[in-house]
Amino acid sequence: MTVATTTNTLVGLLVRHADDNTILCQRLGEYVSGAPELEEDLAVANVALDHVGVAMHLYEYAAELDGGEASMDNYAMLRSEREFTNALLVEQPNVDFAHVVARGFFFDVYQTLLWAQLSASTDERLAGIAARAFKEATYHLRHSRAWMLRLGDGTAESHRRVQAAVDAVWRFTGELFVAVDADSELVAEGIGADVAALKPEFDRIVDATLEEATLVRPSDPYQATGGRSGMHTEHLGHLLAEMQWMQRTYPGATW
C-alpha cells in the first residue's frame, strides 16, 4: 500500500522519526543474544524496546492524522524501501560490537538534542512523546558514551576497532542535521525541530567524547545523504525483507 505522507507535513515528520526508531530497533533486534556479555544482551534488548515503543507512538499519531488505511503496522510493514525516510545511519549493519556502539552513540547524541527540542513543540501530543523519548535517549547516550570511552581507551585492539567503526559510520552523521524542506513551515510554527541548529551542540559533545576516548574525528569531509528522500543504501532492502516477511506472506491476516 502507499501511505499518503505528502498530504500532511506533520505526518511526514512523525513517520520520518518513527522510521529511524523502527529501523534501529530492527538492527538491535538482530543483535539480541549476540552481545559480548549477558548484561549487554539485556541492554541491547532494552534500547531496542525503547526505540520500537517511541516508533509505535509516532506511527499511531501519524495514522490518526493520515486517516484511511493508515495504521501503525501498515507504515512499518507495508511500505517499500523508497517510501522509508529513515536516516542512512540507522540502517547500517551491526558488523561488530564497536559498530553497534559507534552507530548508537552518534544517534543517541542526535536524539537527545532532537527530543529535547521537540518536547517543547507547540503540538502537545508530539511534545508528550518527545518528553518520554528524551528520558530514554538520555539513558541510551549514557550507556553508549560509556562504551565509547571503554573501547577507545581500553586495549590496542578495542581502540583500533572502535576507531574503524567511527570512521565507517561518520559519513552518515551529517544527514541527521540536514533540514527537510517540507519541515520549514512546521519549524516556523514551533511544531517541528530546526535540526540544522542542533549541529554545533552535536559537534561539541562528539568532539569531547572522542577526545576523552583518545579517538580521532574523521577528517574526510564527505557526508552521504538520501535517506530522508527514500534513497537508501542497499542494506535497507534486506532489513525490510526480513521485517516485513510475515505481513507480505500472509496478506490481511491479524496477529
Add this chain to the structure above:
Amino acid sequence: MAVEHQVQFDRTIEADEKIEPRDWMPDGYRSTLIRQIAQHAHSEVIGMQPEANWITRAPTLLRKAILIAKVQDEAGHGLYLYSATETLGISRDELQEMLHSGRQKYSSIFNYPTLSWADIGAIGWLVDGAAIVNQIMLQGTSYGPYSRAMVRICKEESFHARQGYAILMALAKGTDEQKAMLQDAIDRWWWPSLMMFGPHDSDSTHTEQSMEWKIKRISNDDLRQMYVDQTVPQAHYLGCSVPDPDLHFDEESGHWNFGAIDWDEFWTVVKGNGPMNRERINHKTKVWDDGAWVREAAVAYAEKQASRSTKIA
C-alpha cells in the same frame, strides 16, 4: 563439630526453614544446588536463542515489542540465577565454561527449532507454562536465594505464558493458514514440553535425595500430571488437539491420562543429538569468543581509571 552441623542442617530442613549461603550444608546438597540452579540459569540464557530467532520477523510492532521484552526478561532471569549460584561458591566464569564444554546442561526443550511464528506462542504457553508449574513448586525450595529468585521469576513467567497464549488465540481466530500453523506448533512442542519434567520418578537419579533435602517438593510425574491437567483444556479452547491418541479424561481420578512418552527421543536430545544442540552451543561459544576483546577492553579501561584516581589522590 561436623555432627553438630549436620544436626542443625537437618533441623532447619525438618522445620521447613531456609538454608542460607553462610550456613553449613552437606557437600552433596551444595553440588546438587549448583547443578540445578546453574542448569536453570543456562536454560534462561540458551532459551533466548529460539525466541530471538523471531524478533526480526515478528508480524506486528506490538508483537515485536512484547517479544523483545520477554527475551530481555530472560537475560535478567539468567543474571539473577547466576548470582544465586554464585552464593554457593562458584564463579560465573566457571559456570559459563561448564556450559560451553557440555559439563553442565540446559533444558533440552531449547534444542528444538522455532520454525514458525506460532512456535513463539507455543513456547510462551507450553514451555513457560511447564516452567511455571516447576517454579511454583521451587518457590518452596529449601535454599533461600533460590527460593527468593523463584518468587520473582514466577511473576514474570506468568506474563510470558499469557502473552504466548494471546499469540495463539489470535491464530485460532485467524485464517486457515494460521490455524494450521497453530496446530503444527502444538504437534511439535507438546511431547518435548512433557519431557521438560524429566524422567519418570522410578528412573530419576536425583529425585529421592532432592525431595529429602526439600530442594524439590513435588516429584517429576506429579508435576507432569498437574501440567497436563491444566494444559489440555487450554488446547481444546484453542480449537486444537494434542498429538496423543491415548489421551482421555479419567472421570474417576479427575485427571487426564496420557500416552507413553518417547524416552528414546528424550535421551537422544539430552545426550546432544537433538535438532539444535550443536547450533545452540556453537552460537553461545562463538558470541563469547567474539566478545573477548570487548570484555578485555572493559577491564583495561577500569584499571586505567583506577590507577588515574590513585594518582590524583
